[in-house]
Amino acid sequence: MKSLLRIVTLCALAFLTACSQLGQQPTQEPLEPVSSWEEHQQKLLQLTHYQASGKLGYIDPSQRQSLNFTWSKSADKTELNLFTFLGTKVMSLTITPRYARVENSDGDIFSHLDANYLIKNLTGLDIPIEHFDNWIIGLPGANDAFTLNPQFYLQSTHTTASDAKWTVDYTEYTQAQQFTLPQNMKLNHQQTKLIVSVSKWTISE
Template sequence: MYFSQNLSFLHPAKGFLRLLPLSCLMLTACVTTSQNTTKGTGSASDAQWKTHQQELAQLRDYQTRGSFVYNGGETKTYAKFFWQQYTPEKYRLLLTNPLGSRELELTVEPDLARLTTKDGKTHMSDVPSELIYQLTGMEIPLDDLTSWLTGSPGRATEFTLDENHLLKTVMFEQNGEKWQLDYISYDNKTVPMLPNHLELRQGNRIIKLKMDSWTLKK
């Protein structure tokens, strides 16, 4: 498989690259109202948590957009993102530059991932996270991110809940590396309530996602 050189906008020489708002990709506008997570004693056996999980499992077609930060030491990125989920195994991720133009577009289907760069070149693989890493240097656990975006632990079995019976932290291990996912706040205007700020940490790697809006298709 051929991989191109690292995308220039993903490796700024100094600091983060600041981007302008991505108004052109806003399919349905809404203002999020945040509710911060607080330390709680929620149990995975709670009826409220089980009901919330059932509601999340019914989500099939949704979209969210916001800001994306990746700090891996030498690799630092700031971008606007647009995520469109079609089915549990089919989604699209778009990262844009200051003018709102495509810099990276990833489409994932069962057993096939396509990544298109700003020059129009397309690269394919059956492992989306490896495709992102080879082209950008960013290590992102994409296989689980589809669940974590909506506040579900996915395959992780070690997690805590806040006092509102929503996901607070997730601990997991991948390729011998221990990660921690922290939910900072939720959008209390969505039904079910969905995250609007989360952070992933592993060693010196930090991934931050802030969702400006959610669009849910019934």
């Protein structure tokens, strides 16, 4: 666990440089127009197998981190992998309907029913894992209050039923095959801020 925390601490050395690069992707193809939020929402609900890769900037009163990440979704599990700017694995999180499991950089494995608990206790990072399945693809949670942009894509959403009140703002979208998906988003909870920049979406059939 100590080595895991040391690796996360080293990420702070690259924070300012990496965060300045967040959102600096090449121009993407035009977004596919939709006629209503319901049309866009139904299309996103068909998205069950995918991977998002990019950068995660993290700020709270005690630390600043910059990490590379992959978020993978399939029918039976979700995986989050975090890496330093040098490519060193910080941790791998696997979530199934029965459990959450983290493997750290030393190969140690920790299991718990609550993925948020594992992340917080092993890395010190407060990441709303339970909401990411929806938010990462631009869907609000079932109990979220949300607003849309003029193109009928999600502009912002915030939790209303959770003890931890998170707000998410979407600043840029990109086209990945037939899906219009978030490219840049900012998450805020009290004094904690996450900046998520997706550089690549991989859609599987």
